[in-house]
Amino acid sequence: MLCLLLAAYFIFRNGIAHAGYFIIAFFFILAIACRGSASFKGFSYTLIIFGSVTVALYFPQYFVKVNNFTLSNLITPLIQLIMFGMGTSMGLKDFTGVIKMPKGVFIGVGSHFIIMPLLGFTLAKLSNFPPEIAAGMILVGCSPNGMASNVMSYLAKANLALSITITAVSTSLAPFITPLLMKLLGGEFIKIDALGMMWDIIKIVIIPIGIGIIFNKYLLKRASWLEKLMPLVSMLGIVFIIVIITAAGRDSLLNIGGLLVILVLVHNLLGYTFGYWAGRLFKMTERDCRTMAIEVGMQNAGLASGLAKAMGKIATVGLAPAVFGPIMNTTGSLLANYWHGKPIKENT
Numbered sequence: 001m002l003c004l005l006l007a008a009y010f011i012f013r014n015g016i017a018h019a020g021y022f023i024i025a026f027f028f029i030l031a032i033a034c035r036g037s038a039s040f041k042g043f044s045y046t047l048i049i050f051g052s053v054t055v056a057l058y059f060p061q062y063f064v065k066v067n068n069f070t071l072s073n074l075i076t077p078l079i080q081l082i083m084f085g086m087g088t089s090m091g092l093k094d095f096t097g098v099i100k101m102p103k104g105v106f107i108g109v110g111s112h113f114i115i116m117p118l119l120g121f122t123l124a125k126l127s128n129f130p131p132e133i134a135a136g137m138i139l140v141g142c143s144p145n146g147m148a149s150n151v152m153s154y155l156a157k158a159n160l161a162l163s164i165t166i167t168a169v170s171t172s173l174a175p176f177i178t179p180l181l182m183k184l185l186g187g188e189f190i191k192i193d194a195l196g197m198m199w200d201i202i203k204i205v206i207i208p209i210g211i212g213i214i215f216n217k218y219l220l221k222r223a224s225w226l227e228k229l230m231p232l233v234s235m236l237g238i239v240f241i242i243v244i245i246t247a248a249g250r251d252s253l254l255n256i257g258g259l260l261v262i263l264v265l266v267h268n269l270l271g272y273t274f275g276y277w278a279g280r281l282f283k284m285t286e287r288d289c290r291t292m293a294i295e296v297g298m299q300n301a302g303l304a305s306g307l308a309k310a311m312g313k314i315a316t317v318g319l320a321p322a323v324f325g326p327i328m329n330t331t332g333s334l335l336a337n338y339w340h341g342k343p344i345k346e347n348t
Contacts, residue, residue, distance in 0.1 A: 003022045003023075003025045003026035003029060004022075004026050006019075006022040007019040007022035007023045007026060010022065020054070020057075020058035020059075023054050024051055024054050024055055024058070026051075027047050027048070027050045027051030027054060028047075028048065028051045030047050031043075031044045031045075031047035031048045031051065032044075034047060039337075042155070042333045042336075042337065043330070043333055045235060045329065046326060046329045046330050046333065048239060049238075049239055049242060049325070049326045049329065050326060052239050052242065052243045053242060053243065053246050053322075053326065055243065056242075056243040056244075056246035056247040056250070057246060057247075057250060057253070057254075060246075060247035060248075060250045061247075062247075063243050063244055063246075063247035063248075064244075064247050064248060071244050071247075072244055072245075072248055072309060072314050074240070074244065075241055075244060075245075075305060075306060075309045075314065076204060076306055076309055076310070078237040078240060078241055079204050079205075079237070079241065079302050079303065079305070079306040080203075080204055080207075080208045081208070081233065081234075081237055082233075082234045082237045082238065082302055083204065083205050083208035083209050083212070084208040084209070084211055084212040084215075084230075085212065085230035085231065085233060085234045086147050086209055086212060086234070087208060087209035087210065087211060087212015087213045087214075087215070087216065088212040088213075088215055088216045088230055089147070089212075089216070089230075090164075090168060090209065090212065090213050090216065091213060091216055091217065092213070092217075095165065095168050095169070095172075096165075100161075101159075101161070101162050101165065103282070103284075104159070104162045104166075104284065104288055104291070104292075105162070105165050105166055105169055107278065107279065107282050107284070107292070108162065108166040108170075108291070108292055108295050108296070109166055109169050109170050109173065111274070111275055111278040111292060111295075111296050112144070112145060112166070112170055112275075112295055112296050113142075113170070113173075113177050113181065115270075115271060115274045115275065115278070115296050116141040116142070116267070116271050116296060116297075116299065117138065117141045117142045117181045117185055118141075118185075119141055119267050119270050119271065119274075120137045120138040120139075120140065120141025120142065120185070120267060121138050121141070121185040121186075123137055123263045123266065123267055124137045124138050124189065126263075127259065127260075127263055129256060129259075129260070130252075130316065131189040131190055132189070132190055132313050132316035132317050133252065133256065133260070133316050133317070133319055133320065134189050135186045135189040135190045135317050136304070136308060136316065136317040136318060136319055136320035136321060137263065137264070137267065137320045138181075138182065138185050138186040138189070139182060139186060139304045139307060139308065139317060139320070139321065140264075140267075140299050140301055140304040140320050140321045140324045141267065141299070142177075142178045142181040142182050142185070142186070143174070143178060143299045143300045143301070143303050143304045143307075143321075144167070144170035144171045144173070144174040144177075144178070144299075144300050144303065145166060145167040145170045145171065145295055145298060145299065145300060146167070146298060146299060146300035146301065146302065146303075147167065147234075148298055148328065148329060148332060149163060149166075149167060149294050149295050149298040149332075150163050150164050150167055152294045152298065152332040152333070152335070152336040153290070153291050153294050153295070153336075155333075155336035155337065155339075155340050156290050156294060156335065156336040156339035156340055157287070157290070157339060157340055157344060158287055158288075158290035158291040158294060158339070159285075159287045159288050159290075159291045160291075162288060162291050163291045163294065163295055166291070166295045167295070170295075171205060171206075171209065171300070172206070174201050174205060174206075174300075174303070175198045175201040175202050175205075175206060176198065178197065178201060178307075179192070179194040179195070179197040179198045179201070180194065182194070182197060190313075190317070196310075197307060197310075197311075200306070200307055200310040201303070201307070204303060204306045204307070204310075205300075205303055238302060238325065241302060241305055241322075242305075242322050242325055242326065244314075245305055245308075245314055245315075245318045245319065245321070245322040246322055248314050248315040248318070249314070249315040249316065249318065249319045249322070252315065252316060252319060253319060253323075257323075260319065260320065260323055261323055261327070264320060264323045264324050264327055265327050265331070267324070268297055268298075268324065268327055268328055268331055269297070269331065270297075271293075271296045271297030271298075271299075272293045272294070272296070272297035272331070272335060273293070274296065275292045275293040275294070275295065275296025275297055276289050276290070276292060276293035278292055278296070279291075279292035279293070286344050287344055290339055293335070294332065294335070294336070297328070297331075297332070298328050298332055299321075299324060299328065301321040301322070301324045301325040301328065302321075302325070304318075304320075304321035304324075305318050305321045305322060308321060
């Protein structure tokens with residue numbers, strides 16, 4: 001509260017440019033405080049992201065280059081490391097849900113790759129953003145699910161098995177569906193190399209996840225320490241990626257940041273809403289409808305960032321994915337906590 005009051009004082013007296021240290025301290029101290037509360041513990045990571053983004057906005061010069069090394073070159077290997085970590089938590093059993101729950105998987109994957117890309121395209125058209133920034137909104141909409149959706153499904157008392165299978169299947173289909181959707185929808189804004197994007201997804205996502213699955217099957221029991229370490233490495237990697245993108249696109253973000261945040265929030269919330277009612281439309285249970293909402297509304301923003309880097313447009317196309325990640329984690333946590341306290345009636 002003291003940091004917040006001091007930030008408000010300096011904003012009122014000298015402008016927001018002079019309040020940086022106190023705003024940064026506010027987010028990080030609040031993140032530490034949340035760790036001590038069972039109810040708010042889940043928001044600690046999101047607050048760390050907000051604090052890190054604030055650092056990048058106030059001190060971008062430290063996150064663009066170190067000597068002659070451009071830090072954005074770390075984005076692709078970091079995402080590959082995160083995807084490897086995702087693979088170590090998966091197994092071939094995660095794909096057997098297609099046989100056990102074909103209806104739910106088909107509806108979930110289909111809704112995800114229909115609803116989010118079309119929402120992204122519609123919002124991009126309405127935004128009047130520069131073409132590359134608008135294309136970033138479409139890119140994040142065309143991306144598959146991320147592991148965060150599985151965590152939120154667990155907290156929301158949704159169908160975790162269905163959630164994991166939808167994530168696994170959508171990720172496997174991403175090399176084919178994401179470039180195709182970007183060519184159809186994003187091609188109106190920027191030039192899209194569909195074959196190049198297909199290879200980028202295979203290189204960034206499929207190969208590391210495949211190695212992670214093999215590692216999980218044959219070696220993880222011998223390196224149990226890695227199982228505990230990888231979630232922390234993944235979280236730190238995501239924070240660092242968002243910081244690098246924020247620093248690189250700082251000027252554009254300051255010009256359009258408010259509207260971009262609003263549109264990304266609308267994209268995310270409509271994804272939850274349409275996903276839930278898609279489940280209702282096909283007469284799925286309440287538990288499965290919750291899963292549908294989370295699986296449709298939450299994206300693999302890290303992959304979208306990696307693709308923006310591969311396109312050489314991290315400071316423009318990469319902005320929407322960088323904004324989508326923190327917003328998605330915030331809204332997802334709120335929705336999951338709400339549903340966690342709302343019991344599911346039998347046979348619904």
